Amino acid sequence: MKGELRIRNVSRSYGDVDAVRDVSLDVPAGEFVTLLGPSGCGKTTLLRLVAGFERADSGSISISGRDVAGLPAHKRPVNTVFQHYALFPHRTVFGNVAFGLEMDATPKAEVRGKVERALELVRLAGLGGRRIHELSGGQKQRVALARALVLEPDVLLLDEPMAALDPKLRKEMQVELKNLQERLRITFLFVTHDQDEALVMADRIAVMNHGRVEQVGGPEELYERPRTRFVADFLGVANLFRATVTAVRDGVAHVRTESGFAFDAASDGGYREGSPAWVGLRPERISLTERSGNVFEGTIDDEVFLGDWTDWRVRVGSEVLSVGEGNVLARGRKRGDAVTLSFPPDAVLRLDDPGGEA
């Protein structure tokens, strides 16, 4: 089906470095999928393998049901929005957007109409005559988008296209790009290292680490149920503990960290009595006002003011927990205050650690 992308057991290494290891990913037509991960995780290499700028050592990639192994980049039904836009400085805005149409020998009469429609789509109507160096960063980004979209690719590849924009503009572009994708229903494969960006825009997110896809899921699913220590850490689960399961009964596991911090976790069936386990706790799931579930006495060690909320560093025994509290609620706490913190057992996330020792 047009727009469908299938990646099967793809690997690519450079010398001793395995950039992409045995990655499989299915993207149905019209879906917005984000590859999320830190720099060096292989997300850009994977994108470049789909674009045809790199060759896979093994595995296969098919686009719209067709294996593209033998197809060079210029024959693949995909187009790319590059990180630094890669606009042609010797051409005008119009000339940049028209480039691909000239290559596939679109009749001159049609080129003008198509380019103008593409520029309208990215809200740059009337700027066709501008030179590239006269544009702002946001405008360049739109030109890059129009240049790729005008060819109506089966899959649009976006390589950190927002990285060079300032935060406010980036927020606007995220929403705009998301709306554009929903209107056009073109498959988007979007690479970013920014978890907020991924959560805002994607239908599904593939979190990558050390060349592997660690978890694939919708934004809410990933946020609520990260499966591995790495995914949890990357998506803002600030409290991570290596613990031992001391008991499992009635759907509740009792876990204890090396320093003696012990609490109950709602069991998903994955805890084994006597075995080690990684567990995580989101800062915003810990309350300083309620007293139910796991309840501890602690003192405020430090505070990090983050605008709409404050990140309290609360010491409980020898552990320091990160506790998020909305600033509407944060009433006059200060460093050194004694506090009571609590969290329900179902806030505790059980995490695998495929790369680690646990």
Next chain:
Amino acid sequence: MREDRRQGVSLLLPGLALLVLLFYLPQLLMLVVSLGRRTAYGGVERSLSIANYLRAVEPLYLAILGRSLVLAAVTTVLCLLVAYPVAWWIARRAPARWRNALLALVILPFWTSFLVRMYAWIVLLRSEGVVNLALGAAGLPPADLLYNDFAVLLGQLYGELPFMIIPLYVSLEKLDPSLLEAAADLGADARRTFTRVVVPQTMPGIVAGCVLVFIPSLGAYLAPDLLGGGKTAYIGNLIQSQFAVARDMPFGAALSFVLSLVVVLLLLAFRRPLRSAQAL
């Protein structure tokens, strides 16, 4: 502001002084000479006559000028064709740590005088030269390699090549590789990526190299003299012989000005592409 301007002027001063002393004043002298008359013993009698200029545009001399233009144009085109792949390889293919060494190799011939290098070519090309000895050893008939247009062109190509490679290298080295990927991504094969992206992007280097090769080639006289055996006259040899052999300084000066005028007219004719190359 005033201070800045004074500093600007003082920075310019040494160069300006050199230019005036060594270029504008001699040019002025030459202009005066070119309007003069040759005396019986090769001196210059001052006058204000354009007779030398009228003589310089006689068909015989225009033919020589035309031949020189052809030599310069062919030299430039050959240099461009040979230099582009070399510059491409050094800038984009060779390992980065070798780049400076490779560039040094390109410039290395400048360590020896051009004259000496022309004699070296004679040793290679003459009838009992290295090349013909090798041909003979291989059982092949000797080739007529020296004292013809082929030898002149070879000498020119050899001498001017570095002046083409260096500016091309500079612009190829600056070429953003993601532009090549963008072109491929938008459906351009290697040939069209080259003609639609690489050539326009490296136009400043192409123009600079062509100007640097074409203008000296137009006035070339060493290669035509030594490798051509003086059999074919080019404008450079003609001017040189007016000063050194015929002792007709006024006519030689007039020919020089005609040549300069041709160069200026050519630069004017090509100012549009020159300027657009600078704008990039």
